[in-house]
Amino acid sequence: MKSRVGLDPRHYPTLVTIGLFVLMFGLGSVSFPGFFSIQNFLNLFIDNSYLIIIAVGMTLVIISGGIDLSVGSMLALSTMLSSSLVEKSHWNPALVIVVVLATGVSLGLFMGFLIQTFDLPPFIVTLAGLYLARGLCYVISLFTIGIQNGFWQNMAHAQINLIGDNFISPSVVIAVVMLLAGMFISRSTKFGRTVYAIGGNEQSAILMGLPVARTKILLYAFSGFCAALAGIVFTFYTLSGYALNGQGMELDTIACVVIGGTLLTGGVGSVLGTLFGVFIYGTIQVLIVFQGTLNSWWTRIAIGFLVFVFCVLQRIFDRNRGGKEKKGETSSKAEGLQAAG
C-alpha cells in the first residue's frame, strides 16, 4: 500500500536531498554566527536564480533520458546578444528579450530536430551546440560589454521587500515562476507525462501512441528557452555580457539535477528535487565563504563528492526496490531493437 504522502521509494532520493539541505543549513547555523537568517536563505534564491532556471529545463531533458550540454554557452550567448543589442544597437529592451528568447528556442528546436529525425546521440549534437553558441559569442564581441540601459539597471537594483527587512530581486520572481511552470508541466500536463514515458522506455512510449517525436523536439526547445532566459537573468545580476560566462555551467547544472534525485537513465526525477539540488550547491559555496580559510575550488571537490554519494544512494534504493534490474533489461532491449532497426 502506497500512502498518498509520497513514500513511494522513488521519492526517497528527493527526501534525502531535502534532508541533507536542512542538515547543511543547520550545521552552518550552529557553526557560524550570522549564518542563520531568512535573508541568507533568500540569498540562495537571489544568487542562484539563473541556475534554477537552467536546471528546470535540464531536469525535464534528463527525465526524458537525454542530455543538453549546450546550456552553459547558450547562457553566455544570451548575455552577449542582450548586451550588444541594447548597448550597441539601442533596441527596445522588450524587443531584445523577445529576440534573445527566440534565439534560444530556435537553437533548441534545431538540436531537437537533429536528435529526433536522424536518431543522433543527444550528447554529441548538444556538444556541437555548445561549440556553436560559444563561438557565436566571440563573433559578437571578444570583450565584455557593459549595460547602462535604464531597464536593466532598474532590474539589477530593484528589491522586492518581504516581511521585515528581507528582500528578493525580480530575478527570483522569474526563477520561481519558471520553477512552478516546470513543476506544473512535469506533473499535470500531457507533455510532461509523455516526457516521463519516454524516459521510462521510449519504445513503449511510441507503441502507446504518444507523440514522442514532437515531445522530444519541444523538450530541447524548452531547455534552450530556459538557458536563454537564464542568460537574461544573469545580465540582471552582472549588468554585462561576456563570452566566457557560464563556462562549465552545463556540468554544474547536471550535478545539481543529479543531487536533486533525478536519474540520468531517465524516467525518474522531479523539478522540486532539483531546486534543493541547487540549494545544496549554493549552501556549499556559502559555507566555504563563511569558513574563510578554504579556497573556492574546494566547492568543486565537495560537489564531486556529493554527486558520488548521491549516485551510490540511488543505486542502493534501486536495488532495494528490485524492479530496476528488470527495467534496465527491457530498456537495453529496446535500444537493441532500435539499433538493429
Place this chain on the structure above:
Amino acid sequence: MAWWRSISSKKFFWPFIALLFLLVFNLFFTPHFFRVEVKEGHLYGNVIDILKNGAPIMILAIGLTLVIATKGIDISVGSVVAVSAGVVAMLIGGDLHGVPKNPIWYAMVVAVLVCIAAGLWNGMLVSRIGMQPIIATLILFVAGRGIAMVTTNAMVVWLYAKPFALLGQGYVFGLPFSIYIVVVLLIITTLFTRRTAMGMFIEAVGINPKAARFAGINAKNILLGVYAFSGFCAGISGLVVCSTVMSADGNNAGLGYELDAILAVVLGGTSLNGGKYYLVGSIIGALIVETLTTTIYAFGVPPEISRVVKAIVVWGMCLLQSSKFRSMIAGAFTKKELSV
C-alpha cells in the same frame, strides 16, 4: 559498382574522405599549407604543427576509443590531464636552474600511476557499483580540477628542467617526439586488442554486457581495465601537455580536451552506442579536428570563432554517419531516377 559499395561501407572511409577533402581544400586555398622547411635539423610547417598539436588529443582518443567501445564514456580525461600535469610539475619542482627535485623518470611514473588510479576509480564506479559511465566520470570531471589545484597549491608551476621538454617540444629524426608516443601507443594498443581476443571481448561487452557474461567473459574486469587504460592515456597526455608549455596550470591544462577527444573518436567512426571500434579512425578523427583548427587559423579567422565552424562540421559529420540520413539521401536520388 560493387567495389565502391565495399569501400564506402568501410567505417574509416568517411572520416578519411573528410580529412582528404580538408587537405585538398587547403592545397588550393591556403598558400604554402604543405610547405615543410628544415630549420636546425627539424621539420617545420603546418602539417608538422598539426601532428604536434594534435598529439595530446590523439593519445586521449586512443584510450577513449576502448571506453566508448564498451558503450561507456569518460568525460574526466581533461581533468585527469590537469592532475597528471600538476603531479609531475610538483615532483620535478620549479627550480630556476632546472635541477629537478626528484628524478624526472620517477616524477613521470608517479604522475601516470596517479592517473591510472583515477581511471581505476572510474572503472570501479562503473563496473562494481553499476553507475552510468557519464555520471561516474562526471564526479572526477568536477573534482579532478579541484584535486589538480590542491596538488599545485592553486598556483601555476613553471618548470625549467631541460630534459623534460623533450616530451612535448623535442624532435627525433626531424619529427616531433610526441608523434612517436602516439604511434607506439597506437601499435601496442592495436596489437594487444586485435592480436588477442581482448578486442572482441571489449566489443562484446559494448554490444550486450549480459550476453558477454553468459559467454564467459568477465565483463566487470574488462570495464575496469578500459577505464584504467583511459586514465593511463590521460596521464601520458598530461605529461605531453605539461612538457609542451613547461608549466602546470590546474585551471586550464586540458580544459575542454574531453570534448575534442570524444569528437575525434566519433568522427573516426566508433559509435557512442558501443560495439565496433576503430583505433586508426580515432587518430584520423583527431587529425580532422586539428586540421580544421589549423585551416581556420591559416585563414586569419580569430581562433575563438573556430568553434562555430567546428560545430557545423560536427553536425555535418553526425549526419553523414547517420544511417537514417544516408537512406534519406539515397531515397531522394532513386526517386529522381524513377521520375526521369
